[in-house]
Amino acid sequence: MFSVSRLCALKTTPRLFLRCESTKADQLITINNKTYKSDPEFTNVTPSIIAHVNRSLHKKPNHPVNILRDLIEKKLSSVDNAFTTYNNFAPVVSTFENFDSLGFPADHPGRSKSDTYYVNDKTLLRTHTSAHEMECYNKIDLTGKPGFLISADVYRRDEIDKTHYPVFHQMEGCRIWKNRSIDEVKVDLKVLQKKLDEHEMNLIVEDQSLDNTPEKNPKQQYMTDQEVDLVSQHLKRSLELVISEVFNQKINSMKKEKKSVNIPNELKVRWVNAYFPWTAPSWEIEVWWNNDWLEICGCGIVQQQVLLNAGYKKDSTISWAFGLGLDRIAMLLFEIPDIRLLWSEDNRFINQFKDGQINTFKPYSKYPGTTRDVAFWLPDSSEVSTEIHENDLMEIVRNAAGSLVESVKLIDRFQSTQTNKTSLCYRINYQSMDRNITNDEVNEIQKQVEAELIDKFHVSLR
Ligand code: DAH
Numbered sequence: 001m002f003s004v005s006r007l008c009a010l011k012t013t014p015r016l017f018l019r020c021e022s023t024k025a026d027q028l029i030t031i032n033n034k035t036y037k038s039d040p041e042f043t044n045v046t047p048s049i050i051a052h053v054n055r056s057l058h059k060k061p062n063h064p065v066n067i068l069r070d071l072i073e074k075k076l077s078s079v080d081n082a083f084t085t086y087n088n089f090a091p092v093v094s095t096f097e098n099f100d101s102l103g104f105p106a107d108h109p110g111r112s113k114s115d116t117y118y119v120n121d122k123t124l125l126r127t128h129t130s131a132h133e134m135e136c137y138n139k140i141d142l143t144g145k146p147g148f149l150i151s152a153d154v155y156r157r158d159e160i161d162k163t164h165y166p167v168f169h170q171m172e173g174c175r176i177w178k179n180r181s182i183d184e185v186k187v188d189l190k191v192l193q194k195k196l197d198e199h200e201m202n203l204i205v206e207d208q209s210l211d212n213t214p215e216k217n218p219k220q221q222y223m224t225d226q227e228v229d230l231v232s233q234h235l236k237r238s239l240e241l242v243i244s245e246v247f248n249q250k251i252n253s254m255k256k257e258k259k260s261v262n263i264p265n266e267l268k269v270r271w272v273n274a275y276f277p278w279t280a281p282s283w284e285i286e287v288w289w290n291n292d293w294l295e296i297c298g299c300g301i302v303q304q305q306v307l308l309n310a311g312y313k314k315d316s317t318i319s320w321a322f323g324l325g326l327d328r329i330a331m332l333l334f335e336i337p338d339i340r341l342l343w344s345e346d347n348r349f350i351n352q353f354k355d356g357q358i359n360t361f362k363p364y365s366k367y368p369g370t371t372r373d374v375a376f377w378l379p380d381s382s383e384v385s386t387e388i389h390e391n392d393l394m395e396i397v398r399n400a401a402g403s404l405v406e407s408v409k410l411i412d413r414f415q416s417t418q419t420n421k422t423s424l425c426y427r428i429n430y431q432s433m434d435r436n437i438t439n440d441e442v443n444e445i446q447k448q449v450e451a452e453l454i455d456k457f458h459v460s461l462r
Contacts, residue, residue, distance in 0.1 A: 029119055031092050039120035044113055046399045049125070049155065052167045053091055057342060058151045062353050064330040065169050065342060068246070069151045070355065072171060075245040076149065076238065079195050080188065082175065083147040084139075089132050091125050091153055098124060098131040101309045102278035114389035117155045117166075125155035129172035130278065130323055133302075137310035137319070140176060147175035151326070157391040160398065160408045165339045169326040174302070175234070176319035178312070185230040192237050201244035201251075202266040207236075209273045209283050217273040217281040220304055222315045228301060232281070235299055235320035236271060239285055243269055243296060247287065250333050253358040278303050279321060289332065297324035335360045340403055344433045369406060369431025370439065372446045376459035378422045396456070397428060400448040404441075406431040423462060 027038040031050055057065040069087070077083050099111055109115060110127060117125040126132075129150045136148045150172040158164045177185055196203075209217060219228045247267050254263050268288040276282045279300025286293040299322035307317050327342060334353070336342065341349055341361070348364045390410075397408050405428060412425035428449070430442050453459050 031119065032090050034092070036092070036119045036123055039118070042113065042118040042121045044157075044395070045117045045119055045125060046395065048399050048402050049117055049166060052153065052155075052343075053125075055167075055343070056153060058153065058169045058326060059087055062350070062355050063342075064334045064336065064353055065326050067353060067355055067357065068326050068330045068333065069169075069171060071246060071249065072242050073149055073151075075242055076147075076173065079238075079241070080191050082145055082188075083149045083173070084136075084143040084145045086132065086136060086148060086150045087152070089129075089150065089152050091155065092119060092123060093126045093131045095122055095124060097134065098126055098128070101134045101306065102130055103303055103305055104277045108277065112389075114391045115157055117157060126152070127156050128154050128323060129170040130321070133172065133174060133278070133306060133321065134310045136174065137176065137307060137312070140178070146177065147173070149173050157395060159390070160394050160405055162338045162340075162407065163328060163331070165327070165343070166398065168328075168339075170323055171326055172321065172323050173238070174319060174321045175238070176302075176307075176317055177231070178317050180227060180316065180318050182226060182230065185227070185234060189230060189234050189237065192234060192241065196237055196241050196244070199241065199244045199248070201248040203240055203244050204266055204268045205240060206268070206270040209271045209281075214281075217275075217283075220280050220301070222304060223301070223318060227318055228281070231301055231318050231320055232283075235301070235322065236283070236285075238320075239297055239299065239322060240269065243267070243285065243287060246329065246333065247289070249358050253333075253360070257360055259360070274298055274300070276300055278306050294332070296329065297322050299323070333358050337361075337363070338406070338433070340406070340433050343403060346434045349433075367432050367434075367436050369429060370437070370442055371427055371429050372442065373411070373425055373427050374446070374450060374453070375412070375423065375425035375462040376453060377416075377462060378424065379458040379460075380421065392457075393426065393453070396452045397449055400445045400452065401428075401430065404430050404432050404437055404445065425462075 029036045029038050029043065029045065031053055057063050058069045060066050073083070073085055099108070104110060116127050119125070129152050132150050132152070136150060140146065151169065153167055154170050155167055158166055219225070244267070251263060270286050270293070271283050272286065274282045274284040276298055279302055282298065282300030284295055284298050286295050299320065302319040302321050307319060308314065327339060330336070330342070331339060344350070352361060353359065394408055397405050407429045409427050410424060411427045413422065415422050428446070430437060430445070450461055454461065
């Protein structure tokens with residue numbers, strides 16, 4: 001299944017071989033004019049990643065990610081004006097904010113260096129907008145609004161292809177009832193339901209999570225069944241409203257562009273059970289689009305511990321939260337075929353979009369690309385000490401090639417019967433979104449990739 005929200009904090013990537021890589025001690029790293037001490041054990045941010053921290057596509061006028069963010073913010077705020085929006089949080093956060101405050105267990109794969117960009121042992125580039133939940137819950141009284149929406153760039157080490165980029169954008173949404181007043185939830189739900197009923201989208205909702213026994217997706221003990229029922233309805237109806245609006249705008253734009261083939265006149269969505277460390281119960285919502293179920297968003301009722309961390313009193317509040325990935329939904333709405341295009345500065349890309357409007361991206365002639373293979377023997381496990389992941393190889397390529405790399409794929413793997421050694425061959429696809437690349441330039445990059453593989457991972461090239 002193609003995943004839109006990239007809730008892959010729960011995902012692990014394959015281990016490839018063993019590593020004895022380290023960063024030099026006491027190096028200083030500057031991000032957004034702030035300096036951090038590096039840590040030879042932890043630091044794995046690279047200059048090519050740091051170069052992204054000020055791009056903020058979610059705030060860039062006339063950019064698809066910005067258009068989508070604005071659309072969702074407007075729709076949610078139109079119900080009862082309950083949300084403060086935060087779009088300027090800087091991406092360097094503490095491990096406490098990103099993981100501990102949300103109840104991530106110590107051995108959660110999301111914490112691993114293969115998945116996360118660490119600045120040092122206590123500091124990292126946020127892997128999700130949930131990292132700011134605690135801070136924003138804490139500010140509820142100051143803002144006077146019972147909800148907030150946080151949009152920001154987030155960072156994850158990952159594979160390289162048309163739908164994965166190490167920097168992408170998420171929106172977090174939260175809503176709290178500070179005194180657990182059932183009457184208040186009922187009133188809020190009524191207002192929301194009316195808005196949903198008025199919406200012109202014909203939404204067909206299947207809730208698979210209702211068929212499951214509560215043991216599979218348990219509520220927290222301090223809450224009553226009625227509270228969970230009403231608050232989860234408020235959460236689910238809020239997200240159904242967002243999806244109705246986003247996909248209705250897409251359908252209307254298809255009609256306007258006279259794309260008569262396959263214009264749906266209704267939209268199917270389904271709720272399924274999920275698990276996140278900081279919510280219980282938890283769900284995901286999926287949308288049936290282009291003959292596939294797309295995972296749009298993860299959500300749930302916030303764990304009491306998060307609210308206690310934010311300064312609330314025990315058993316005093318109830319709250320929901322959701323998190324969705326903006327880039328892949330924007331790609332779907334604007335029919336943008338390669339995620340790297342979102343980062344393009346080419347006028348032929350930038351000038352195609354306008355705030356408040358969804359339209360289909362018109363491809364322009366691609367600059368020619370070229371491929372290079374890199375084949376190597378892995379070292380014996382006896383020769384090296386710690387393990388590495390495929391993402392480490394991806395990072396070497398990203399660091400050498402920047403945005404000139406389109407994809408990296410394993411095309412061959414075998415084990416020699418004589419030496420027992422493993423051979424891997426990766427095909428690197430080089431192509432620029434913005435200009436012609438020369439063979440000499442690609443050869444130089446390829447040489448750097450090979451040299452780093454030897455230097456850091458002690459492979460022998462074949
Ligand atoms: N932070 C999650 C991720 O990036 C997404 C998410 C899921 C956010 C559930 C939430 C939530 O607030 O309740 O994988």
